[in-house]
Amino acid sequence: MSTPTTTDTTLLHTAYVLGLGDDALVYSHRLGEWLTRAPQIEEDMALGNVGLDLLGQARSLLTHAGELEGRGRDEDALAYLRDERSFRNVQLVEQPRGDFADEMARMLWFASYQLALYVRLVDSADEVLAGVAGKAVKEVAYHRDHAAQWVVRLGDGTPESHERMAAALQRVAPYVAELTSDDEASVWAAERGIGVLPSSVEDEVHEYVASVLAQATLEEPEPARWHARDGRRGIHSEALGYLLAEMQHIHRSHPGAAW
Amino acid sequence: MSDDTTAAHAPGANAQGWPLFEVFVRAKRGLSHVHAGSVHAPDATMALRNARDLYTRRQEGVSLWVVRSDDITASSPTERDSFFDPAADKVYRHPTFYDVPEDVEYL
Known part of the structure; x- marks a missing residue:
């Protein structure tokens, strides 16, 4: 193995931050779809608030990724002008909105994963990442609790x-394993104290979810025979294309439009 | 989701299945909790969370109370006169007959 060059370093660091940012961005979009569709207006608000928290995280993370990349792309360029294959989110967050139970199952897994991750990222060697994580920990703890309730x-x-x-x-089960799968960028980032190895939080995430399921008198689902993989490499399910079309079309149809 | 299987069918539930809770917010330490509004929720724990989302997202409070609206016994608007008016003609209930000595400050 050769030592990574500066270019590799930039790419891997950017890729790691983009992965975190895209998870938050794509899931915030899915949660926004619940407005007016939740069982009650109070729950519209709750899911909308979770979505807005995630959008805030995504904005900081994408901005940071753009700066790391050094090609002059800001948060908008990264959110609105990339195609499917350049998105690095896990496939769990892009899955179409199901019923309310589907959403709570997804949020329980995702927020449990995000919380375990952010709690550790507070000590990241990347100061911006540490700052974003420090602010996000409280938000994500609330998301996890909401889903658990x-x-x-x-x-x-x-x-x-x-x-x-x-x-x-x-x-939701087939999309869980991908959350704690390591990819090239996360391994690189973890070795340098910038990131957290996803597999290192697997036990903690599963233990928490298991404790909630026990309280809910639910069995852990059968392990999935197939599971999603490679979202971090830009491999996505059909759903992401439709999501991006909806999320990006205004920006692409009216470049530079502002309120 | 158009059906409503998530709703708890608690006593006093509204048409959609969730009872109403009144929300009280304490703005800061030392002040009283003040009525802020109401939320629907399946139970008190979720009511507290809904109230947090609706009434304290902008740092309006440091403490929240919720109480089932059904559990509040309120005076009736139609009884307003008999409840509150008699106080006006009982002047001896108001401390207006005392001369305050000049050297008493802060009274």
Whole structure:
């Protein structure tokens, strides 16, 4: 193995930060879709607030990625002018909105992963990343708690809510392993104290989710026979293309438009 | 989701299944909790979370109370006169008959 060149270093560092930013950006878009569609207006607000927290994280992270990359791309250029293959988010966050139980299952896994990650990123050698993580920890702890509260209520609710919560966990299961899979950029970043190795938080994430499921009288779903992979390398499911088309079309149709 | 299987069918639930809670916010230490509004929620714990999202996102408070609206016993607007007016003609209930000595400050 040869020592990475400066260019490799820049690419890997940028790629790592972009992965974190794209997770937050894409999931914030999916959560925004719940406005007016949640069971109650209070829940519209709650999911919208979670989405806005994530959007805030995405803005800081994409801005930072643009600066690291050094090619003059700002947060908007990165959010609106990249195509599917350049997005580095995990496939869990791009999956189409399902029912409310699906969303709580997804949020429980994703927020548990994000919290375990951000708690460690507070000590990142990348000061900007450490700063973003420091602010995000409190937000993400709340997201995780919100999802946990609902999973417990649905799991330990009526026979129908129990059944539907269990089905939702099963549907989300194939997208869980990717959260804690290591890719080239995260290995590179972890070795330099910039990032956190996703596999290093796997046990913690699973333990937390298991504790919530136990309280919710739910079984852990069967391990998925197939699981998503390579979102961090730009390999995505069909859903991301439609999501980006909706998210990006105004910016692309009216370049430079402002309020 | 158009159906409503997530709703708890608690007593006093509204048409969509969730009861109403009144929200009280304490703006800072030393002040009282003040009524801020209401939220729907399946139970008190979730009501507290909904209230946090709706009423304290901009650092309006350091403490929140929620209480089931059904659990509040309120005076009736139609009884306003009999409840509150008699106070006006009982002047002896108001401390207006005392001469305040000149050298008493801060009274």
